[in-house]
Amino acid sequence: MDGPAASGTPGTSSAPGAPGAGDRAVGILGRQRARESSARTYARSFPIVPVRAKGMTVEGADGRRYLDCLSGAGTLALGHNHPVVLEAVRRTMESGAPLHVLDLATPEKDDFTDALFATLPGEFADRARIHFCGPAGTDAVEAALKLTRTATGRRGVLAFTGAYHGMTAGALAVTGRVSARERVAEGVAEVTRLPYPYPYRCPFGVGGERGTALAATYAERLLDDPAGGVAPPAAMILEAVQGEGGAVPAPDSWLREMRRITAERDIPLIVDEVQTGVGRTGAFWAVEHSGITPDVMVMSKAIGGSLPLAVIVYDQDYDAWLPGAHTGTFRGNTLAMATGAATLRYVAREGLAERAATVGARMTARLDGLRHALPVIGDVRGRGLMIGVELVDPAGPVDSCGARPAAPELAQRVRAACLERGLIIELGGRFDATLRLLPPLTISDEQAETVLDRLADAIAHASADRHQDKQGRQA
Secondary structure, X not given: OOOHHHHOOOOOOOXXXXXXXXXXXXXXXXXXXXXXXXXXOHHHHOOOOXXXXXXXXXXXOOOOEEXXXXXXXXXXXXXEOOHHHHXXXXXXXXXXXXXXXXXXOOHHHHHHHHHHHHHOOHHHHOOEEEEEOOOOHHHHHHHHXXXXXXXXXXXXXXXXXXXXXXXXXXXXHOOOOHHHHOOOOOOOOOEEEEOOOOHHHOOOOOOHHHHHHHHHHHHHHHHHOOOOXXXXXXXXXXXXXXXXXXXXXXXXXXXXXXXXXXXXXXXXXXXXXXXXXXXXXXXXXXXXXXXXXXXXXXXXXXXXXXXXXXXXXXXXXXXXOOOOOOOOHHHOEHHHHHHHHXXXXXXXXXXXXXXXXXXXXXXXXXXXXXXXXXXXXXXXXXXXXXXXXXXXOOOOXXXXXXXXXXXXXXXXXXXXXXXXXXXXXXXXXXXXXXXXXXXXXXXXXXXHXXXXXXXXXXXXXXXXXXXXXXXXXXX
C-alpha cells in the first residue's frame, strides 16, 4: 500500500471499494456523531473510517487511500503496522507473557528500560531513574510536576506561552492555550507564564536573536526580582519544539540559557519530549540539539511503538517519592513495552533520526521556496520531521516583525482540500492557522515529494477559492 498506489490519483485507491462500502462508512460516522461526546476532535476534521493501514498509507472503509502526515499526532515513528512492531506483538503474545501486571518487574519491562536508557545522553542516563506512568503523556506530565513539587517542597511552576502539555488538571494548567483552560478549574497553583521565543510573532516585537535574548533576560530578571511576584518555583517545564503550539523550535542558545538559569537557582528543569522524542526532530531526543541535560524528561507517544506507554526519566537526586506516590492501573502494559523496545532499537539501528533531519530539511526548503508563488504562506519552520506552515492573509497589515494576520479559516480550507487529495494533515499554532506535518520517520523520498505536491496544490486551490468567495461577498 506504500508503493505506487499511495502516489496515484489523489484520495482514491487502485481498486474500488466493496459494494456498499461507502454506505457502511456513512453509517459508522453517523453512529459516532450520535453516541460519542462533543469533545471528539480528529473525527470532526477527518470524516473517514480507517479499516487498513500500512506504513504511511491509510485506507478508509470506502476504499479511498490517504497519505498520513499526522501519524497519531507523532505516535507512529515507524508508521502504521511496521513489521518490527507486528513481530514484537506476535512474539510477546505467543510467549505467554502476562499482558497486565501493574508495576511488577517483567523481562519485557527490563528490556524496554535497557533499550530506552541506551538512547539517552550519557550524562543523563548514568544518574537516571524511571517511573512508569498511566499510558498517556498527560499523566507523565502530572507525574513530573508532582515529583518536583515533592522533591523541592515548593508549589509554583514556570511554563511558557504557546505550550501544550496535556488535558488533565495539572498538565492543562501549564498549557498555554486559553480556550482549553478557561472553563476548567486549574489544578496547579502559581503557574507563571514566561515568553517562548517565536521569531515570526515575537512576543517582544523584534524577532531574531534579539527576541531570543530578550526572552531569556526577561525570565532571569523576573526570577531575581524580589517584587516580581514569583516565589521560588518547584520546576520549569518546556518543549524544545512546541508541537501543538505550531511546530515552533526553541533556539539552542535559549535552551542553554534556560538550563543555566534554572541550574543556578536550583530549579528542576522538566523537558516535555512527548512529541519530539524518538528521532522526530533529527536527533533521538530534542534536547541533544542544544546539548542540555534536563532534570526530568517526559516521554510518551513513539516510545510505545504504536501502543500506549508513558514514562518519566529523572535525575536520581529528585527520587523523593514514597511508595505509591504516583500509581496507575495500566502502568504495566507488557505489549507496549515490547513494541516500544523494538521501535527504539530499530530507530537507532537504522539511523532514522538522521534520516528525519535530512528529509525534513529538504521538505522545509521546498515549502519555504513556495512562499513567492503562494503568498498565503507566511512562515515555514520546524525541526526534522516536525514541520509547520503558517498561513496568513497576504493583504493584511504587516506587524513589527514582518508577519501578516493569521488565516485560520484558510487553514481549515487547506486541511479539507488536502483530504480531498488523499493527504491527512492537522492544524495547530496560536490561531490554528499552522499546517502541521508529522510524517513517519520511514517516509520515502517519493512519498515526501507526493506529500509536498498535494499540499502545494491544496494551498493553491484553497487560496483561489477563498479569494473568489471574498470577491463574491464584496460584489
